[in-house]
Amino acid sequence: MAPTRTALVTGAGSERGIGRETTRHLAAAGFAVAVLDIDGEAAERTAALVTEEHGVPALGVAADVTDASSVDAAVRAVEESSLPPVAALVNNAGITRPTRFLDIDEAEWDLVFRVNVTGTYLVTKRVLPGMLDRGYGRIVNLSSVSAERGGGVFGGSHYSAAKAAVLGLTRALAREVGPQGVVVNAVAPGLIDTDITGGALTGDRKEKLVADIPVGRNGRTDDVAALVTFLCGEAVGYVTGATFDVNGGSHIA
Ligand code: NAD
Numbered sequence: 001m002a003p004t005r006t007a008l009v010t011g012a013g014s015e016r017g018i019g020r021e022t023t024r025h026l027a028a029a030g031f032a033v034a035v036l037d038i039d040g041e042a043a044e045r046t047a048a049l050v051t052e053e054h055g056v057p058a059l060g061v062a063a064d065v066t067d068a069s070s071v072d073a074a075v076r077a078v079e080e081s082s083l084p085p086v087a088a089l090v091n092n093a094g095i096t097r098p099t100r101f102l103d104i105d106e107a108e109w110d111l112v113f114r115v116n117v118t119g120t121y122l123v124t125k126r127v128l129p130g131m132l133d134r135g136y137g138r139i140v141n142l143s144s145v146s147a148e149r150g151g152g153v154f155g156g157s158h159y160s161a162a163k164a165a166v167l168g169l170t171r172a173l174a175r176e177v178g179p180q181g182v183v184v185n186a187v188a189p190g191l192i193d194t195d196i197t198g199g200a201l202t203g204d205r206k207e208k209l210v211a212d213i214p215v216g217r218n219g220r221t222d223d224v225a226a227l228v229t230f231l232c233g234e235a236v237g238y239v240t241g242a243t244f245d246v247n248g249g250s251h252i253a
Contacts (some may be wrong), residue, residue, distance in 0.1 A: 003056050005234055006083045007031040010065055010123055011093025017194045019092040020046050021221035025229040027054035034078040058163025065093045065119030072214040076124045087137055088138040088232035089127045091120040096155035096196055109158045116162035120169060137182035138232045141170045143245045145190040154197050167243055174241030183240035185231050190247025192219035214249030
């Protein structure tokens, strides 16, 4: 059966990333898929892959989530395409830096906030009106265990602060739009094996981090993708403003 709903995932270009794996799970769950990534060719590759693997319509578009006009043009391209309406939004685009507090300059502080926080704001602001018009929407924001336990994985204090801001945004927006059929939740992954650390997390440091994880292994992208896909589904209409941990027990609240 042809999909009747589209899931839009930001930052799903990265080959080994959480976003790309999430688009696969969403496609398997019957969604058409829209991919926005600053790397437009990578976004197109993800779209081609999910169509090839799952036979669903998919579109990859270049977009810088920190730039309102870029986001507007990309979402317009999705809306004007043959994809069905966007029913689920996954704000996954994110960056991190391992810098210690006193070494973070303002440019790096701003960049980490612009991608992780302002990006989530801008894409949500552009996609939400359509969801409200249709009286239905699922929004999932990628936070991090770093927001909950004050770093201790890889990112610096700017990353922890930005991902904590994502939790505040998730909760406040959930309150605002709940009456109109849109639920908003956050997912907080622990250490997941992707390229976000740029290969900088290796050796003893990685081994020590893994040794402290109760389930005894690194997280995989499919661990996160399965949870995000569940939160994009119809069954979660009474779940909103919540944070879902997927960290192998590395943070048990
Ligand atoms: P990744 O680096 O593999 O992928 C991030 C993607 O975001 C890339 O495709 C990149 O091109 C895109 N991107 C970066 N800046 C962008 C911008 N300005 N506009 C549009 N796209 C942009 O990262 P990942 O590990 O898959 O992380 C995905 C999300 O999960 C991020 O929000 C990250 O903070 C969060 N997260 C990851 C981990 C982990 O251990 N990997 C843990 C906790 C949270």
